[in-house]
Amino acid sequence: MATERDAVVQRLRDVGLRVTGPRMEVLQILTSGEHLDVESITELARVRLGTLTSQAVYEMLRHFMETGLVRKFERPGRPAVFELAGEPHQHALCSRCGRVANVVTAVPEPPKKGLRGWLTAETEIVFHGECPDCRKQPTALA
Ligand SMILES: [Zn+2]
Ligand SMILES: [Zn+2]
Numbered sequence: 789m790a791t792e793r794d795a796v797v798q799r800l801r802d803v804g805l806r807v808t809g810p811r812m813e814v815l816q817i818l819t820s821g822e823h824l825d826v827e828s829i830t831e832l833a834r835v836r837l838g839t840l841t842s843q844a845v846y847e848m849l850r851h852f853m854e855t856g857l858v859r860k861f862e863r864p865g866r867p868a869v870f871e872l873a874g875e876p877h878q879h880a881l882c883s884r885c886g887r888v889a890n891v892v893t894a895v896p897e898p899p900k901k902g903l904r905g906w907l908t909a910e911t912e913i914v915f916h917g918e919c920p921d922c923r924k925q926p927t928a929l930a
Contacts, residue, residue: 796815800812803855803857810840814829818858818872821872823861823871823888824869824871825867825870826845826867826868827842830842859873877891877892878891878893878895879915880916884918884925891913898911
């Protein structure tokens with residue numbers, strides 16, 4: 789039976805990265821499908837690896853991004869979050885807790901007239917609002 793571990797090893801080999809314990813651990817954490825920041829990934833990885841710096845995790849993520857394994861999502865005013873690259877999708881961002889959710893939606897073509905002379909590389913849609921959990925909480929300023 790192919791385990792999750794085998795799948796992670798294969799992913800690393802596919803992009804030509806050496807298989808190391810820390811790389812395996814970080815990728816395995818991201819297979820949860822969550823969007824996690826460097827600190828959260830480091831904390832989770834330390835449970836199994838013991839000592840690990842967030843700088844080391846950041847370096848790993850950088851390699852993963854360069855090889856297309858991992859995707860980064862910027863959150864204004866908060867640390868960026870990382871996820872395994874997979875099916876193309878857009879995001880919803882909670883303005884209260886920073887939670888990020890995947891959204892599958894049609895992306896408009898860049899308007900030719902409005903972007904005269906531009907070469908657009910990608911289009912990103914972010915839905916800003918409040919997540920279900922935050923909506924249940926009274927507002928802090930109330
Ligand atoms: Zn929230
Ligand atoms: Zn995502």
